[in-house]
Each structure stands twice: as C-alpha cells, then as structure tokens.
Amino acid sequence: MTETATATREARPAIFEERKDQIHRIGSEPFSMACNRDSLAGAVSQRACVFCGSRVVLYPIADALHLVHGPIGCAAYTWDIRGALSSGPELHRLSFSTDLQELDVIFGGEKKLAKALDELIARHSPKAAFVYSTCIVGLIGDDLGAVCKAASLRHGIPVIPVQSEGFKGNKREGYQAACKAMRQLVGTGDISDISPLSVNIMGDFNLAGETWIIKRYLERMGIQVVAGITGDGRVDDLRRAHGAGLNMVQCSGSTQDLAKMMRDDFGIPFVRVSWIGIEDVAESLYAVADHFELKHPELASGLVERTAELVRDELSNLMPKLAEYRRDLEGKRAAVYVGGSFKAFSLVKAFRHLGMEVVIVGSQTGTEEDYRELAAICAPGTIVVDDANPLELSAFIKEKDVDIFVGGVKERPIAFKLGVGFCDHNHERKIALEGFEGMLNFAKEIHASVMSPIWRFVPRREFGLNKKDAEV
Amino acid sequence: MLLRHTPKEVTPRSALVINPAKTCQPIGAMYAALGIHGCLPHSHGSQGCCAYHRSALTKHYKEPVSAATSSFTEGASVFGGQANLLQAIENIFTVYEPEVIAVHTTCLSETIGDDIKQIRDKADKQGLIPKGKHVIYCNTPSYVGSHVTGFSNMVKGMTELSTSTGKKNGKVNVIPGWVEPSDMEEVKRLAALMNVPITLFPDTSGVLNGPLSGEYHMFPEGGVTIKELIEAGDAIGTLALGEWCSADAARNLDTKCKVPCKVLDIPFGLSATDRFIDALRTIAGTSVPEEITRERGQLVDMISDTHQYYYKKKVAIYGDPDQVISMVEFLVSIDMCPVHVVTGTSGAKFEKRIKELTAHLPYEVNVKAWGDMFLLHQWIKNEPVDLLIGNTYGKYIARDEDIPFLRWGFPILDRVGHQYFPTVGYKGGLRLLEKILGLLLDRKDRDDPETVFELTL
Numbered sequence: 001m002t003e004t005a006t007a008t009r010e011a012r013p014a015i016f017e018e019r020k021d022q023i024h025r026i027g028s029e030p031f032s033m034a035c036n037r038d039s040l041a042g043a044v045s046q047r048a049c050v051f052c053g054s055r056v057v058l059y060p061i062a063d064a065l066h067l068v069h070g071p072i073g074c075a076a077y078t079w080d081i082r083g084a085l086s087s088g089p090e091l092h093r094l095s096f097s098t099d100l101q102e103l104d105v106i107f108g109g110e111k112k113l114a115k116a117l118d119e120l121i122a123r124h125s126p127k128a129a130f131v132y133s134t135c136i137v138g139l140i141g142d143d144l145g146a147v148c149k150a151a152s153l154r155h156g157i158p159v160i161p162v163q164s165e166g167f168k169g170n171k172r173e174g175y176q177a178a179c180k181a182m183r184q185l186v187g188t189g190d191i192s193d194i195s196p197l198s199v200n201i202m203g204d205f206n207l208a209g210e211t212w213i214i215k216r217y218l219e220r221m222g223i224q225v226v227a228g229i230t231g232d233g234r235v236d237d238l239r240r241a242h243g244a245g246l247n248m249v250q251c252s253g254s255t256q257d258l259a260k261m262m263r264d265d266f267g268i269p270f271v272r273v274s275w276i277g278i279e280d281v282a283e284s285l286y287a288v289a290d291h292f293e294l295k296h297p298e299l300a301s302g303l304v305e306r307t308a309e310l311v312r313d314e315l316s317n318l319m320p321k322l323a324e325y326r327r328d329l330e331g332k333r334a335a336v337y338v339g340g341s342f343k344a345f346s347l348v349k350a351f352r353h354l355g356m357e358v359v360i361v362g363s364q365t366g367t368e369e370d371y372r373e374l375a376a377i378c379a380p381g382t383i384v385v386d387d388a389n390p391l392e393l394s395a396f397i398k399e400k401d402v403d404i405f406v407g408g409v410k411e412r413p414i415a416f417k418l419g420v421g422f423c424d425h426n427h428e429r430k431i432a433l434e435g436f437e438g439m440l441n442f443a444k445e446i447h448a449s450v451m452s453p454i455w456r457f458v459p460r461r462e463f464g465l466n467k468k469d470a471e472v
Numbered sequence: 473m474l475l476r477h478t479p480k481e482v483t484p485r486s487a488l489v490i491n492p493a494k495t496c497q498p499i500g501a502m503y504a505a506l507g508i509h510g511c512l513p514h515s516h517g518s519q520g521c522c523a524y525h526r527s528a529l530t531k532h533y534k535e536p537v538s539a540a541t542s543s544f545t546e547g548a549s550v551f552g553g554q555a556n557l558l559q560a561i562e563n564i565f566t567v568y569e570p571e572v573i574a575v576h577t578t579c580l581s582e583t584i585g586d587d588i589k590q591i592r593d594k595a596d597k598q599g600l601i602p603k604g605k606h607v608i609y610c611n612t613p614s615y616v617g618s619h620v621t622g623f624s625n626m627v628k629g630m631t632e633l634s635t636s637t638g639k640k641n642g643k644v645n646v647i648p649g650w651v652e653p654s655d656m657e658e659v660k661r662l663a664a665l666m667n668v669p670i671t672l673f674p675d676t677s678g679v680l681n682g683p684l685s686g687e688y689h690m691f692p693e694g695g696v697t698i699k700e701l702i703e704a705g706d707a708i709g710t711l712a713l714g715e716w717c718s719a720d721a722a723r724n725l726d727t728k729c730k731v732p733c734k735v736l737d738i739p740f741g742l743s744a745t746d747r748f749i750d751a752l753r754t755i756a757g758t759s760v761p762e763e764i765t766r767e768r769g770q771l772v773d774m775i776s777d778t779h780q781y782y783y784k785k786k787v788a789i790y791g792d793p794d795q796v797i798s799m800v801e802f803l804v805s806i807d808m809c810p811v812h813v814v815t816g817t818s819g820a821k822f823e824k825r826i827k828e829l830t831a832h833l834p835y836e837v838n839v840k841a842w843g844d845m846f847l848l849h850q851w852i853k854n855e856p857v858d859l860l861i862g863n864t865y866g867k868y869i870a871r872d873e874d875i876p877f878l879r880w881g882f883p884i885l886d887r888v889g890h891q892y893f894p895t896v897g898y899k900g901g902l903r904l905l906e907k908i909l910g911l912l913l914d915r916k917d918r919d920d921p922e923t924v925f926e927l928t929l
Contacts, residue, residue: 390536390690
C-alpha cells in the first residue's frame, strides 16, 4: 500500500454510519445518544456476553462450587480470570466444566451434568453450587432447573441454576441472571444476631482487597457488615444478607437487581454508592451514617460524628500525598473507557483531584441517562462514546492527544502502541483502587504510567519532546 | 495452598474436566487467521466468544488483537445467523477494509446449522465482497476437539484459496504449526540460510510481536499474503510441522493441487531440528551451510558442558500434542526423565508417540491425552518431579508443590519474551537449555546448605 493510501485510511474516522448517535461531543450539539443497543454485526466490539456477566458477579463467592455446563472454552477463559481475593476458602479459583462433546449436544447433557455434580459435591463439600448455562445448553434444551433441583435434594445443599446463555444479550442480562441466582440464597439463614446498624457491601468484587478497605471504614464507624456481595463472598453470608439494615450498591448494573428484590421482598432500602475517588467515598459513608441516624436515632448516636472524624483522618493523611503527585500531573489529559458507567463518573471526579481533565469518556453498557449525566459533568469538547471499537478509540486518543487511558485488558496494548500511558481499572488491577487509600494507589498508578520515561522514545512524540528538551 | 482441594488419590472421572489443559476451537482459528496479512478474524456466534478469545490472545502476546463478531442475539439463535453474517461481511469491508475476512464458527452457530459456505457464496453473489478481497472460513464447533483442532481447521481453510496453474514455482510451503511469532521468524531465517524459498503460513511474525510505533494499525505489516496463499498451490512441496496443527492443511494441498507433503515434528530440540533441516536440504538439493552446522555444534556443546545437571531429573510436562511430543524427545535426549505427560487434546496417537519416545527408559511414563491439570497435579503428588513445563496455568501446582517451573506453550499470561525469543531450531534449543539449567541451578543454590554452596558451575 502506498503511503498516501495509508495516510488516508488512518485519517478517516472509523465510524459506522449507524453508530454516529452512540457518540457525542459535548457542546457541539444538543445531547442525544442511543444506548443499550445491540452491537452491530461485524463490529469489533469490546463487549462480552451474558455468561461473562454472570460469571464475574458470582465468581468471588469463594466457598461455592462454580460448575460451567458447556463446551470447555467457557470454563477455560474464566478460570481465575481476575482477582477475587478471599480471606478463607479458594474453591472458586478452580475451573470445573462438563466439557460437552458432540454426542452430548445430540443426546443432551443432563446426565453428564448430574454426574459431574455428584462427583464434585462429594469431593469438595461446597456450601452451595452454581451451575452456569452456556449458549449451547440453551439450544439443546437441557433442563438445568430440574437437574439442579434433583442434585440439591440428593446432596442437601442449594444447587442453583444460573440462566446465562451467552446469546441472550450482553453482560447486563448476565448480571440479572446472577442476581436471580443469589436471590435463592438470600433469606435462608439465621439473622437473630445481626445489629440493626448493618449493611451489605454490594457491587464490589474485592479484585485487589477493596472490600476489606470498605469493611474497615464501616467497622470504624460502628456498622456491621453482613455480606460482601460478592467481594470475599460466602454462601452463609448471602443466606443472612436479608438481616442487614441497608444495602450499599456500587456498580450501576451488577447487583442493583438483587438490591431491588431485597427491597421488595424484605423491605431493605438501598443506596447507590461509589467507592472510587474522594467525594464519592466520603458521600457514600455519610449516606450510611445519615440513613441510620434517621432510621435508628436511638442506636446511632455519635455515628455521624464518627464518620466525619474518619473522613477527616483519612483526608488529612491523603491530601498532602496527593499534592505531590498532582504537581507532576497538573494539566495532563485522560481517556476513560470502562465496563459500567458508574465508574466513569467517579473517575472524572478523581482525575480532577490530580489536576487532570477527562477528554474522552465511554463505557460498554451505559444508559442514555448515564451518558446525559456524564455529559453534564465533563468539559465542552469531551467525547462521550458508547460501545466503542479499537479504531474509534485510537482515533479519539490521537485527536485528543491524551496522556493516559483507563480501560481494560483489550484496550491496554492499543494505548501502548500509541505511546500513551495506561491504567487498568478493570479486571486486571493489581492494587486496590477504592476507598481513600485506593485513591492514593490510583494517583500512584497514574503517576507511574503518565510520567514514565518510556514515552520519550515513542516515535509519534519523539520530535516534540526532543524540541522541548532542547529548549530546557 | 491454592490447590488444597486436590486430593492425592486418583479416582476415575467421567463427566468432568477440572482445571483444563485445553480450550475451545475458535481461539485457535483466530490465532491462525491473524497470520494472514490484512486479515480480520470473524467469530460467527455470540459476542462473548470473540471477547474471550481476543482477551486471551492479548494477554499472551501483549498486542492489540482485533476480531469481529456476528453478535448473535436470541433472534439469530432461532432463525439462523445468515442475516448477521451477511451484514457483518458488508460492515467489515466498508469500515475496517481488510484484505480478507476469516470466518470461524462457534458451538452456537454450528448447532443451529448455519452453512458458512452457502452464506459466503450468497455474500459474493450480492456483491458484498469487494473485488480482489476474500472471505475464507472454517468450521470450529467448540464441542469437538480443542484449540489445536481450531488452528488446524483454519490453516486448512487457507489452503482453499490455493490454486494450481499446472506450473510449479519452485517454492516450498512450510506450515509451522501453533508456535510463537518469534518461532515463525526463526523458521524463515533457517530456510533462508538453507537457500530454500518458502511460503510460511500462517505467519504471525510482524503481526503479534510488532514494535511500538506510536500508531495503532488494525492490520500490521506481517502475515502471509493472499497472493502467496493462492500460489501455494504451485509449490514443489509442503513441509507440515506437527501432525495435529498442520497435517490436514498439507494433505488438502496434496489432494487439491497435487503438492506433495511431508509431515514432520515441530523443530523443538536437537533431533527434531535435525529432521527439519534435513528435509529442507533434501528439497533444496544442497548441503547444509556452515552457519547452521555451527549453530548445531553450539547446541551440542552446551548440552555437553552441562549434561550432568540434567541427568535423571524428573519432569512433568503438559501442553499441546505436537509441541509436547518434540519436547519430550528433547528432554529424553538430554537424559532427563519425563515422568508425567498430559495434553488436553484427545488422540490415542499422542499417547502412543510418547510411549515410543520413552520406551527405552527404565520406568513407565504416565501419559494422558484428553487429560487435565487436576490429574497432572495428582500424579505429581504421587510422584514428585524436579521440573514442571507448560503454560501459565501450571503456576498453581508449581507454587503448591514448590517445583521449578518453565513457562512454555500457550497461554503465557504472566511473563514476556516468548514473542521475541524463539524456542524452535538450534538457537531455540540453546534458549530452552539456558532456561532449564537456570531453573535447576537456582533451585540448587537456594536449597544447598552453606557448607556446599558453590560458586562455579
């Protein structure tokens, strides 16, 4: 290919005509975005499937058996796919599959499934078992419910079908299936010793110890944590989760359905929270305190004060350290492309504490409302995008000349090829990024990548930097 | 102990895989397709499959991996995926402008019975495939075979492009099997040194080990071109490296275009490389150049310098059939003892081959095709080993049992280097030895009491 031809191809923004209304430039037009739309056939979408959604939500329940009923791939790709730290059992980190073969597809896989459950439950004595349905199971019509019910009767533990056939949608539907599965456990345990001042931590998955950070804050405030749903999760905690006084729900999609079911069935209110950044963490803690002060004034004396003290303590420790990072990062530009849009909100605010502006923001599964709110808090000129593909992302990164990209595993090498820093705020994070100490870790990660000397050697930037160096 | 749930006692299992030593077909097809220049792999199924495969390949190669998907929904699963695939082909050629789309199926599209050839032909008739561009395909139902089968099927799909003009072009087709981009580069280097003009396919060098350029290219420089694939039908012969990965494609070329083929082991280690070089020599009708003789001599030299450290060391190895067969041969040739050998892929031929390679040893090797890591771990608990060789998923066993661990195979999720440093050929043999010796001696240095702690090798 000639150079001109290459240049033309590079310069042309790679956007499907049909996708134009999934991209919005703030200030250049009245807000309008179409979302929660199925990806176009043929798109190099960054999205995943229903099974993926269910699997990641339930995965951290460490003392449950997670059996994938399907061909080997679905189990292989989700084997220990991300951090799901457990303070005890590690059964969840093994990969169990019925490894369906051609004959199973023809004659059905029910017998194989029943047998697999018998073998596994006998050997590992789990507290409960989750059985995940995959595309093929949905097609061949195995009666997952019946097999699970029978196994449950045989073994005396809950054996719960997760209706997560991949083709039934994207991750969102998977979250719903996971919530339905968890709902079967909730309400079956003894709650007589649970304090009224108690919560469930929902929608955090303890990827790198975040659930523990949040739990420590709440305990310092005098709040009992009943269950991590599902960070550092346990079957018995889920059984008792209906004893909590309040559900704190993070992550817009993943566990909100369960919170709604628990509100309707047990009258447990929920608040939406975010454990990312500074304001959002503080507001989340205050929301708990305020809730209980209103609900149980007789029990909650001093709660708000204790919360204020905690926040003060943490901030006085955090802010001077942040300032050091901010000195270097002031004025740098960030792009954010994440799974759920709740995280995007918090990240926009978190970056401001580092003196940085988010100039591209998007998610795989945001709603129109999410994007409208995002557009409201971002600066004019910011690109808001739903369900992006690599060519779009790379074109936007270059157009906005960003210094760091926050995304997931598939975006990382794209950022690096472009000579742009990267922070995994998704599955593959290695350090805790939530709570006040998470904010400090976040600043450290951003600093480490944005300020790396390697970017001086990137061809695209070399000229400019050399020039700058020469001026010094 | 992460694997504290693994009991020592081995009991028969019939319905269940625990900690798989394989994955499903489509990812192999996707990897193979990336070895064609300007190719966009396309997954005909749900979005999740494509996302998982791209993620897995990205984690292994640390490179962007693009692939499109038919994005099946419930409707497509009931009414068939033809509309999705036709729309996908149109969209892809319009927006991403690849030279070729390589379609592979999934369990979903296979079960609903989509006929990819018929859909492809229909796309052609409707003018959705621009002139000079191509759509190739293969069938990769996830409930048959493994990722190795998928790789083989896509390579065979490539040979469907090949045509015979009746006039031989003097080139040799080399099908390298599922090896790293660095290995493919090394195969090309060796062939060039032998003065044999080859067409290597697939060829992921330059695709999945590219430099940081400051630009993102959906279609990087490397890869076999469509023109070369078409002309593969006029080659004088095909060397297929690996029975499982490459033989089907080579035989298809033989049947279709009368290109005779020879199936060899993938050239890992001394003897398998000898056979590969000899095959090139025979085809070229020349003698082996001094430079290659020298490289071979260096490998033999390093083995002799260090052989006492390998003597009777027990090894557990798992991975894909072609790779493990060559590696077991190499281990035996340096006096190591492979005692446990597992592949997740099925094949009685694999077990037979391993038994032949180890027949002269004074013990019976544990070998299992269609095995898994759970079984391997149980075997190791019953008979401990000095070295574990395989992909990253072995790290749990290595940690729990405190075994030196050589990462080799697919996927490697937690180390780098495999993209850049080959393990095929004599040079690759040197690297393997360096790694194995380093692991064994690091362990010795760690465990030796102070009194016998040694400075010198």
